[in-house]
Amino acid sequence: MSAEALVRGRAAERLRTVRWYQRPRWKRLGAMIALAVLAVMVTGVQGTQRDLFYALEENLTSPLLLVWLALTVGVWAVREFLSPQVKAVSDGYRSVVEEPRGKLRRAWREEKWLRWGALGALVAAAVFLPSGLERYWQTVLVDQIAIYVLVAIGLNVVIGWAGMLDLGFIAFFAIGAYSAAYWTGALPVQPPMELNNFAVIPVAIVTCLLAGVLLGAPTLRLRGDYLAIVTLGFHEIVYLTAKNLDDVTGGTGGVKVERFSLDLGFWSYEWGVIDPMPYYYLLLVFIAVVVFFFWRLEHSKVGRAWTAIREDEVAAASTGVNTVRFKLMAFAIGASTSGVAGVAYASKVGYINSENFVILLSVLVLAYVIFGGMGSIAGVLFGAAFLVWLPEALRDFVDPKDRYMYLGVLLVIMMIYRPQGVIPSRRRARELKLSESGESDADAMTEPAGGRLS
Amino acid sequence: MSLNAFWDFLVLGVVLGCLYAVIAIGYTLVYGVLQLLNFAHSEVFMFGGFGGLMALTVWAPAPDPSGAQSVLYVVVGMLAGAAFGGVVAYGLEKVAYRPLRRHKAPRLVFLITAIGASFFLYNLAGKLFGRNSLSMPDMYENKRVFSFFGAELSVTMILIVVSAVGMMIGLDYVVNRTKLGSSIRAVAQDPEVASLMGVNIDKVVSRTFVIGGLLGGAAGFLFGVNNKVVYTMGFLPGITAFAAAVLGGIGNVRGAMLGGMLLGIVETLTVYFWGEEWRYVAGFAVLVVVLMFRPTGLLGERLGRTA
Structure with a gap:
């Protein structure tokens, strides 16, 4: 194998290998953690001009961050690992709601008195x-x-x-x-x-x-x-x-x-x-x-x-x-x-x-x-x-x-x-x-x- | 006012113009590639100012720095500003604009997203860093260096002009000479064909945002050195820089530089002739006049489809 082909083969291999943190699932986890950090910044304390880092430090050490992390990581975990169950529940809910909802919608469209009322x-x-x-x-x-x-x-x-x-x-x-x-x-x-x-x-x-x-x-x-x-x-x-x-x-x-x-x-x-x-x-x-x-x-x-x-x-x-x-x-x-x-x-x-x-x-x-x-x-x-x-x-x-x-x-x-x-x-x-x-x-x-x- | 004052204002205008030019590049690049008026670029600029300030708070300058130390402080501040700007711009593209591009939203939707993002970002900065204006720490003795037709030039002015011109030359090189630059231009001309030729559009768009963010962040730091850092500092320079980009021909990188320079001079001369309170009317008036008589701007729209 010539040197060039060797290099090319390695490059192709490098392109093909996906590291664990590049997999969509873990990328989504990263996004969720980032979201939690952003959320704690948004909902956290008001900063002051005396100390530039006051709000950042307070927020990153507050229990609120844990609450947000639990929330976002929880959502992530449910979506990643329990999606069949979630889908079953939502399908069940939808099949129960569907018929009365469709009826209501049709009545709303067809019955004039309903809208005027x-x-x-x-x-x-x-x-x-x-x-x-x-x-x-x-x-x-x-x-x-x-x-x-x-x-x-x-x-x-x-x-x-x-x-x-x-x-x-x-x-x-x-x-x-x-x-x-x-x-x-x-x-x-x-x-x-x-x-x-x-x-x-x-x-x-x-x-x-x-x-x-x-x-x-x-x-x-x-x-x-x-x-x-x-x-x-x-x-x-x-x-x-x-x-x-x-x-x-x-x-x-x-x-x-x-x-x-x-x-x-x-x-x-x-x-x-x-x-x-x-x-x-x-x-x-x-x-x-x-x-x-x-x-x-x-x-x-x-x-x-x-x-x-x-x-x-x-x-x-x-x-x-x-x-x-x-x-x-x-x-x-x-x-x-x-x-x-x-x-x-x-x-x-x-x-x-x-x-x-x-x-x-x-x-x-x-x-x-x-x-x-x-x-x-x-x-x-x-x-x-x-x-x-x-x-x-x-x-x-x-x-x-x-x-x-x-x-x-x-x-x-x-x-x-x-x-x-x-x-x-x-x-x-x-x-x-x-x-x-x-x-x-x-x-x-x-x-x-x-x-x-x- | 005396003639000396006139020269003072003219020099101030050039300094201001350099900053506008660097910010305007951010608008023009994104517009060239996505045909999107990135309203939130002014917040990228503002976060750059805070980034520089934070770096110089952690690593506080010594009270009486030597020449080499001063240079180091400035470089650190500017790099931190640029890094902050780049990160904010990257996040903005990833979170706000990419989902819209996925489902090919109409332009109106993009614009409203940009406004929403801008609103969020500047109020977030107000929340995190307080709502008062803050000064950069002294990194050097801001003495007069030399005079030019009676106008005094200080270290800060020279710093701004030199670094802005350096950034512009660097950017011009990147856009016109490098592989990334040619892929940016390719996507600007025709995204579909560019993707057929093997250009990864998402990557190019993301990098375009980052380049604009780096420049905007560095400009934010320089602006903070010259004025002060405050959470609302992005809005008016941002709008004026956008006007500069339109004046030069939006999507045209060299046009943005020219437009920024001109607008900076127009603005300070407005202050000279009519007074401080009319300062920002100048930018808008120029914008309206340009749009009425030469909507393609001075140098014409180049980067991108001339829409």
């Missing part, structure tokens, strides 16, 4: 239940849940239906809030005429429409991920302007805004400072109107155009869908919804400053939409309500500053295991499945049909 029960619960809550929870419900539900519904149009990633959605919320402040005479600069808070709403809608078009027009013809980064930049510009131009916007010091009031001559009403419930009913009306409007929109010509763009932009353009126009429209409609939420926010809280509109919120709203299920109104309502409620409920158990860490994990896990969200729209779920086999895009992020800037 459920909807009616939900609406009734939304109207009557909150008045029994504590004041703290009522305030959370109005100041945060109701407002962010409105914003999330708006973002759903852009990301869920038109398939464009907008990372600066709170910018429009800020524009809405500052228009409310401006037109009610709260800002250092005076408007030509002072308006009632309700009269500001159409003004804010128009302002946000214009802002949406202004931002969208130069960038929509570009590749979709550029859009993401430009919207992020747009948000930063709006935020920095609000922060730095404090002789116009009040900056970080903030401005006081008048609350909602209505005077029709024969009847007048003022939404007070203390009781949040009147605001709640008002916002409920806003949400109901927007949901109804979007529900009709989804299956209209416009909604179908968005679906076409999302699923295959080139095909949509070649069958005569004016892609740029419909994308702009999605942008503008979403933006104006967010603007309405901004007006409502300013007029409820009665005080705004630039720190109400940090970039974090844009990402959070995105997380709400993704979690609930892009493109499904029910999903988005649920996602926003649940994810706003959850951190408040966890306040006593987790350090509030850590909440965002869990949110990040949640996003990553959702994207890996359930990218369609908790309550997915059926169409969206199918698109995501099709994209695995390369048949659909599921987002308007490819190169648009029209090429570059014309």
